[in-house]
Amino acid sequence: MDVEGGLLPAVQSTARRTSSSWGLQKATLLLAYQSFGVVYGDLCISPVYVYKNTFSGKLRLHEEDEEILGVLSLVFWSLTLIPLLKYIILVLGADDNGEGGTFALYSLMCRRSRMGLLNNINQGSLSAYDHKEPREELKSSLAIKGFFEKHYSLRVVLLLFVLMGTSMVIGDGVFTPTMSVLSAVSGLRIKFPELHENYTVLFACFVLIGLFALQHYGTHRVGFLFAPILLAWLGCIGGIGIYNILKWNPSVIRALSPYYIYNFFRKAGRDGWSSLGGIVLCITGAEAMFADLGHFSKLSLRLGFTLVVYPCLVLAYMGEAAYLSEHREDLQSSFYKALPDRVFWPVLIIATLATVVGSQAIISATFSIISQCRALGCFPRIKVVHTSSQVHGQIYIPEVNWVLMFLCLAVTVGFRDTEMIGNAYGLAVILVMFATTCLMFLVITTVWNKNILLAGLFTVGFGSIELTYLSACLAKVPHGGWLPLLLSLITLLTMSTWHYGTKKKEEYELQNKVCLDRFLSLSSGIGLSRVPGVGFVYSSAVTGVPPMFAHFVTNFPAFHRVLIFVSIQTLTVPKVSPDERFLVGRVGPPANRLFRCVVRYGYKEGRWDHFNFENQLLMKVVEFLEMHQHEVNADEPGSSESGELSVIPASSQSQQQVVVVDADTAPPPASCSGGSSSCEIDAAGVVSRRVRFEEPWGGAAGRREAAGKNSGEVKTLMEERESGVSYMIGHTCVEAHEASPAVKKFAVNVVYGFLRRNSRRPAAELGIPHTSLVEVGMTYRV
Numbered sequence: 141m142d143v144e145g146g147l148l149p150a151v152q153s154t155a156r157r158t159s160s161s162w163g164l165q166k167a168t169l170l171l172a173y174q175s176f177g178v179v180y181g182d183l184c185i186s187p188v189y190v191y192k193n194t195f196s197g198k199l200r201l202h203e204e205d206e207e208i209l210g211v212l213s214l215v216f217w218s219l220t221l222i223p224l225l226k227y228i229i230l231v232l233g234a235d236d237n238g239e240g241g242t243f244a245l246y247s248l249m250c251r252r253s254r255m256g257l258l259n260n261i262n263q264g265s266l267s268a269y270d271h272k273e274p275r276e277e278l279k280s281s282l283a284i285k286g287f288f289e290k291h292y293s294l295r296v297v298l299l300l301f302v303l304m305g306t307s308m309v310i311g312d313g314v315f316t317p318t319m320s321v322l323s324a325v326s327g328l329r330i331k332f333p334e335l336h337e338n339y340t341v342l343f344a345c346f347v348l349i350g351l352f353a354l355q356h357y358g359t360h361r362v363g364f365l366f367a368p369i370l371l372a373w374l375g376c377i378g379g380i381g382i383y384n385i386l387k388w389n390p391s392v393i394r395a396l397s398p399y400y401i402y403n404f405f406r407k408a409g410r411d412g413w414s415s416l417g418g419i420v421l422c423i424t425g426a427e428a429m430f431a432d433l434g435h436f437s438k439l440s441l442r443l444g445f446t447l448v449v450y451p452c453l454v455l456a457y458m459g460e461a462a463y464l465s466e467h468r469e470d471l472q473s474s475f476y477k478a479l480p481d482r483v484f485w486p487v488l489i490i491a492t493l494a495t496v497v498g499s500q501a502i503i504s505a506t507f508s509i510i511s512q513c514r515a516l517g518c519f520p521r522i523k524v525v526h527t528s529s530q531v532h533g534q535i536y537i538p539e540v541n542w543v544l545m546f547l548c549l550a551v552t553v554g555f556r557d558t559e560m561i562g563n564a565y566g567l568a569v570i571l572v573m574f575a576t577t578c579l580m581f582l583v584i585t586t587v588w589n590k591n592i593l594l595a596g597l598f599t600v601g602f603g604s605i606e607l608t609y610l611s612a613c614l615a616k617v618p619h620g621g622w623l624p625l626l627l628s629l630i631t632l633l634t635m636s637t638w639h640y641g642t643k644k645k646e647e648y649e650l651q652n653k654v655c656l657d658r659f660l661s662l663s664s665g666i667g668l669s670r671v672p673g674v675g676f677v678y679s680s681a682v683t684g685v686p687p688m689f690a691h692f693v694t695n696f697p698a699f700h701r702v703l704i705f706v707s708i709q710t711l712t713v714p715k716v717s718p719d720e721r722f723l724v725g726r727v728g729p730p731a732n733r734l735f736r737c738v739v740r741y742g743y744k745e746g747r748w749d750h751f752n753f754e755n756q757l758l759m760k761v762v763e764f765l766e767m768h769q770h771e772v773n774a775d776e777p778g779s780s781e782s783g784e785l786s787v788i789p790a791s792s793q794s795q796q797q798v799v800v801v802d803a804d805t806a807p808p809p810a811s812c813s814g815g816s817s818s819c820e821i822d823a824a825g826v827v828s829r830r831v832r833f834e835e836p837w838g839g840a841a842g843r844r845e846a847a848g849k850n851s852g853e854v855k856t857l858m859e860e861r862e863s864g865v866s867y868m869i870g871h872t873c874v875e876a877h878e879a880s881p882a883v884k885k886f887a888v889n890v891v892y893g894f895l896r897r898n899s900r901r902p903a904a905e906l907g908i909p910h911t912s913l914v915e916v917g918m919t920y921r922v
Contacts (some may be wrong), residue, residue, distance in 0.1 A: 247743065
């Protein structure tokens with residue numbers, strides 16, 4: 141019996157580990173399956189138009205196969221070096237705790253050093269990120285950090301460079317759907333040569349409208365819907381590639397040798413260099429894989445690409461090259477001409493559906509990057525909808541979705557020609573890739589703490605390839621390449637102006653905050669009155685009294701008996717642990733009943749339910765009072781005026797809890813203010829929602845006992861909560877000084893003012909109920 145008793149726990153432990161391991165594998169495989177419907181579509185649809193755009197210039201095929209073998213070799217090695225080696229193997233390892241993209245790389249550097257201009261982790265460290273700091277840094281790493289920290293202008297240039305790369309990704313969101321869909325539907329003209337171009341453009345517009353109309357269902361549902369389509373597409377192009385290789389020219393496998401790249405440029409010369417603007421389209425979508433990392437996981441992306449996507453793409457390009465080697469007259473429609481007649485219509489239908497899937501990758505990436513920029517103060521306030529409760533990176537942004545749709549339709553109707561769209565598309569893609577390569581140099585040296593020679597090898601190796609492609613794409617700026625530059629410039633100016641204006645506004649609040657002693661003396665001098673209830677004052681200040689509140693008190697000398705200054709910070713981390721989210725401290729002596737609460741969120745976390753958020757704040761204050769009972773009991777003002785903030789963990793030890801009662805499940809109360817509940821009745825007489833504190837100790841005797849234990853402050857807080865809650869927020873007008881330069885006046889007064897007026901109001905962003913809102917008007921001269 142002893143033996144059996146000793147074996148049983150071991151067997152159970154092994155079973156639990158096996159079950160956990162299988163659960164993890166199952167989740168990874170499920171994410172890998174969903175990734176086919178979101179991440180790889182842009183890469184996988186490229187065979188439709190790569191050869192057509194490559195040979196759309198002066199490059200032509202001759203009797204020998206040097207040109208076609210050279211192009212195939214360039215395509216193969218570009219796919220191998222950029223998407224596979226650079227992104228899947230190396231760059232995915234530079235994720236910011238599961239988040240990818242250009243801005244994620246920048247946030248990594250902001251958190252690990254002072255090289256960035258965004259907010260670093262402050263008001264206490266986050267233990268989840270402390271262990272990632274290297275114990276001993278290399279001299280090269282310290283030198284690079286010191287160089288950037290010493291020169292403010294370099295930090296500004298770095299931020300603008302990151303915003304430029306981000307703007308190019310957003311530009312990709314316009315050209316990817318347009319290029320993919322228009323190329324696919326153009327296959328109709330193979331079977332119907334007399335079909336007018338207007339009909340294909342109209343059909344492409346209908347497909348684009350349907351694509352953007354599906355976005356509100358979220359990445360989870362869209363991934364499940366699109367994944368079978370892309371897997372069918374990969375099966376088609378891989379199978380047809382094998383068929384064409386065996387039927388037309390098995391010897392194209394020779395192009396895997398890089399010798400044919402050298403031979404290609406030796407024969408084609410300048411025309412070969414110009415054709416790189418079309419060849420670069422074979423790697424479009426590689427950046428989207430990294431930007432979409434937050435929707436999935438590194439392992440799921442690596443499995444899907446290496447086992448399925450990469451081999452199918454190589455076979456597809458080889459098969460089309462084999463067909464072209466025997467049918468040189470079909471250069472401008474080689475993909476559809478290479479299809480056997482029996483499978484033409486099924487493949488055309490799947491291709492059209494696959495272009496929709498291909499567009500999904502960059503649309504999801506655009507949502508992710510704009511969400512990061514918005515959270516870190518580099519994009520105007522917009523509505524972000526989190527479509528999944530399991531994967532926090534799956535989001536939908538309505539305003540961005542419809543703007544992208546409008547721009548895609550405008551480009552489709554305006555350009556009509558896939559050659560010009562391809563020129564614009566290639567330039568946008570390669571600029572993003574080059575920006576990522578440069579940022580990786582800083583990540584490798586300052587974040588990974590690796591030797592500068594290793595970082596230089598990475599940058600020179602991949603940067604030289606991308607600069608070669610970039611030089612060819614820049615030559616096509618007059619032929620459509622100007623459009624991504626224009627769109628990116630507009631986006632860059634918008635983001636940089638918003639960041640500049642927001643930073644100036646926060647600097648004004650920091651410089652003009654009122655110290656506590658001055659505020660208390662001011663309050664006593666004007667005969668300040670305290671009214672019943674709890675007041676939440678929202679501001680960005682984490683110390684002192686916000687100038688907005690001081691302005692309010694001087695004009696209206698009254699505020700609530702319990703006042704809580706709330707500062708919500710978005711940190712340069714994707715997600716903050718609930719145990720480290722709230723920091724609570726006392727402002728002034730206990731008799732004033734003034735508190736400060738700093739709430740920290742990651743840049744990928746969603747907005748909160750305001751009712752629960754309000755109660756969380758109140759409960760954190762209660763827990764803070766219980767943790768610091770000795771300060772209250774001692775009644776020593778000096779012991780409570782330090783202003784130090786305490787981290788209140790999520791695991792509450794308090795005996796209190798919050799109960800939320802919905803109107804349709806709870807009986808109507810006899811009154812709206814009696815007892816321990818509060819409610820709101822609309823014009824129709826319907827009770828909406830009531831929130832109350834539930835007290836397990838029960839009744840008046842329990843209250844007296846709790847009051848004795850907590851010096852009466854918890855009891856007072858609950859009573860004031862029942863009296864009502866109001867929210868105060870600044871309604872500021874930011875203007876430049878009269879002596880400011882004309883450029884600053886235009887940026888702050890015109891551009892930033894326009895963006896503030898047309899973005900979401902701060903109260904809507906914070907979810908503050910309109911009926912309890914107090915907005916304080918104030919002008920900031922920055």
